[in-house]
Amino acid sequence: MAFEFPIRIYWEDTDAGGIVFYANYLKFFERARTEWLRSLGIGQQQLREQTGGMFVVTHSQVRYLRPARLDDELIVTAQLQEAGRASLTILQRALLKPEQPMTDNASALLLSEGTIRIGWVDAATLRPARIPSTLLEQLSTNT
Amino acid sequence: MAFEFPIRIYWEDTDAGGIVFYANYLKFFERARTEWLRSLGIGQQQLREQTGGMFVVTHSQVRYLRPARLDDELIVTAQLQEAGRASLTILQRALLKPEQPMTDNASALLLSEGTIRIGWVDAATLRPARIPSTLLEQLSTNT
Amino acid sequence: MAFEFPIRIYWEDTDAGGIVFYANYLKFFERARTEWLRSLGIGQQQLREQTGGMFVVTHSQVRYLRPARLDDELIVTAQLQEAGRASLTILQRALLKPEQPMTDNASALLLSEGTIRIGWVDAATLRPARIPSTLLEQLSTNT
């Protein structure tokens, strides 16, 4: 089951093409990842103070299928695809929330889809490091 | 030969991790693509007024190897990798410009690297369309 | 009574100083204005399609009192201060939501405060125009 997070499209997200600028989906994906981690009891600011480490993105890959527009409401998902000792791979989707509540037949429209790999680093040196074991346990218990 | 465009890192580009936020490389890549097209005599605003079409990104893929920081000066490149009737694939790199002028032995450090696929669409309907032939000719003559 | 809208601080909002970048408060204020208008039944995308007009900001003024940080949850407010035929002035505040539910004695900490003046323009020509009377009526009935 994927974690779901609602995101509304504002003026700041759009460009002169009338649609959401392609870089902004990476912002939306980051917000959803942060809320997914928070839902598992993992606070990034707190984690950094306790462990001196933080996540950084090492790879992103996104397919843009349909554009989002001003005032649209999206559902952005995050789902753990792979967990290693030093990195996690997360599958993420942005779906258009239907204006009417969904019936059984209806389904949210897929706008974009990607995978994001994040690695754990020492925040001071930015050198790769092992993900704290307590964090991995929280992930494996909850997903 | 890749087109090269210099980009300086400002406060707006960085995040609380002390490094450039990962979504912002897609902004840098877009600036370099725009300047590369402009260097070939292709103005996107003008093109839209003349043809009613515009480019949209359909796929992005980025590897983040080393972080950029405040005040860094980058060289961002754009190089046509593949040109089809309805889409272009562009190879893009962000390199750290050395503080000293480069000698023969020195080389700029690769920070991130990606491929971006852009498709041509009708700006009103956003439906895929063929890239105007004059545009393809300008690309094939110059690259 | 001011309209209140919750906003969470993500990585994208912060800079290398460890705090929210000053331009981003204008994004937060815009989101809160949009949600305030929506709460009055005013949809900007719909309004543009119906009337051919849109709001543009003509003046902004912000005092930054205390910084917001990653993971902070803000309350951002919007309150109509003045309504003319062609422009509205809106008082906006960003407050830090206390981590504990507020008791009578506690109060949310004011982080920044500003006034934003928005004018109505023809979306095609960007020339100033009178705010549609139905829109002014919705504002005066509800505020």
Place this chain on the structure above:
Amino acid sequence: MAFEFPIRIYWEDTDAGGIVFYANYLKFFERARTEWLRSLGIGQQQLREQTGGMFVVTHSQVRYLRPARLDDELIVTAQLQEAGRASLTILQRALLKPEQPMTDNASALLLSEGTIRIGWVDAATLRPARIPSTLLEQLSTNT
């Protein structure tokens, strides 16, 4: 004499209204302030490492007179208006660079204009502090 810095408008700067989003002028002003300081020999990253302090914005005020659009080239200025012991006030303008080289009669069109007050703080505690005297000397010698 005001310091002048050229800024090109890219897709990322525009919104669905077809014009530059109002918050982005604060980004442009910040870039011009940084380049103005750099032109005086003042590097912010270096200064922070040496003194442990940094500038934060305490007040911004902007009038938006005419919109900028995709592909426009702006001249953004920075000019010291007032220097105190703990803060500086800087007058900033965004002008549209004429497409033709300017003749004596022509003049660049003013798009927006503002004043930005920046204060010096200890980077760790964010408490206000006196601007380093060497920095004030560099400012008074050069402006």
